[in-house]
Amino acid sequence: MSNKLIDLQHITKAFDGNVVLDDLNLYIRENEFLTLLGPSGCGKTTMLRIMGGFETPDRGSVIFDGKDITSLAPNKRQLNTVFQKYALFPHMSVAENIAFGLRIRKKSEDYIRDKIRYALKLVNLEGFEERTPDSLSGGQQQRIAIARAIVNEPKVLLLDEPLGALDLKLRQDMQYELIRLKNELGITFIYVTHDQEEALTMSDTIVVMNQGYIQQIGTPEDIYNEPKNAFVADFIGDSNIIDGTMIQDQLVEIFGVRFACVDTGFGTMKPVDVVIRPEDLELIPVGEDAEPDSPAYQTAVSRATQINPGFFEGTVSHVIFKGMHYEMEVQAKGFEWLVLSTRLFQVGTRVLMSVDPYNIQIMNKPESEDEMAVKLDEHL
């Protein structure tokens, strides 16, 4: 797992003066399922096309297995691409599509026949040899595109938003299929998507990108639980991102209320971004007209302060049933907090809202674009 299979060094690429990738460094290890995740226009597809050989970087180099392949033609590279919208050859049957790469390499017809059968079995489309691409559903075309790529036994499979055109259910099925394929083939997958759920489900490593910079590299757990900045926190799942002030180590002030937290080393009285996941906010109901000095109110306060010395008082303003949980909006301190809970609090309920110190993420405010980029040596 430790071998660097692909090493991208100082990659810079601009289109018509528009910088898409700026001095980007990234390495991909053998057997890794690595996902490039980011909003459209973040440069993730350009990265993939540079690896596939369809774009040449303006600066920087692509090292593959120790060799510089920056200017090597795509047909000489030991990697295969599964294109967005599949790009099957419409004038060929499924079998001819899959055989394309093998015929180019002048493999024997026996070998090709075996490979086609093997590949179709692998993608669960046995018996589809004579069908034509346009008689297949999107999901089936997708699988054929994968079969066409993997029969060439590439060391790396590049996948460019391969599930983008499929409906939700099919997309989820295909995610499991891809994980299974990756495990059976034992090759490196580099996957491009803007869908954070897809990235979290399948990847060993996620690279979050924005505006040509890498924002964070890490395991799905790292990325979700320890987002490095407000962009990552916002892009991966829902978050409450608030301005705060780091009073001192382990103490942060939000909207004038001081909360205990676990982060240290931010200095004193430093403005920071505070991120709290909606499922981490805990609500404690308070009676409709309980006076602040009434016993009911005091009980609620003591329950809240058990969680964190700091808490807010607010009112539930909106509730949506989401099946597994309720999604609620709570008005507190003039801010709309997103809260997920399996427990329902009706609209209008007065609540105290608190959060475990471990679940408060403190981040430096980005001062410039450059600072948002994560340095290479921070990779795991």
Next chain:
Amino acid sequence: MKTKRRFWMDGPYLIWTAAFIVIPLFTIVYYGLTDKTGAFTWSNIAQMGTPERLKALVLSLLLSLLATFICLIMAYPLALILTKMKIGATGFIVSIFIIPMWMNSLLRILAWQTLLERNGVINQILGFLHLPKQYLINTPYAIALGMIYDFLPFMLLPIYNSLEKIDSNVVNAAYDLGANKLQAFWKVIFPLTLPGVISGITMVFVPALTTFVISDFLGGSKVLLIGNVIEQQFTQVGDWNVGSGLSLVLMIFILISMAVMQHYDKDADDRVTAL
């Protein structure tokens, strides 16, 4: 009510088809298969059998095949270059090819006549350079040149359109799977443009086979194409029956050529549409 509305929708087209396609066609068939008294005869068809007419037919076929072939090998690379160019530049080049089509084709052929004549522009330039004059006009080559010049856009546009429609990732996929440029072209790009090539061939070959204007102006009376032979029957001899009979024979050649083309087109089509 419903049928009435149907008629108002389809009616104009039905009338058009009847008036300008079906009736003229039957008129030609009628004249072609009858003599002056109106009695049925094959003799008009058999008129094609004279050596002079057979020679004109063979020459027509050869010249139109030559012109079609040259149009194809000129238009395809040009269309390839056009698809690789930036949008603005493409529009400019395409319009360079289209704008001459807005001019009367007679004028364009007349221009060639002026260029190729015995004392025309080209020979004057040759004379100025102290080079011997060339016999350019009134040769089969002059006619082929006129055909190529006149019909090249009809080859270019369908090929260009079919190239435009190819998803660039389909071509990238060919490279990705190890194909070099030549392999990607013959295995992917060319087969996908086959419908455009076929319609280009049809759109050049058919008018080239039937032309009499180009051969009139650039072939003089020395080179007769089958189009001229038929034209003479109507305009000079005034024998509509023989003219129609010869037209029917030519029509059969066109139908055969279109059937051959359809056959290849279908090959490409079947692959795509068959389940």
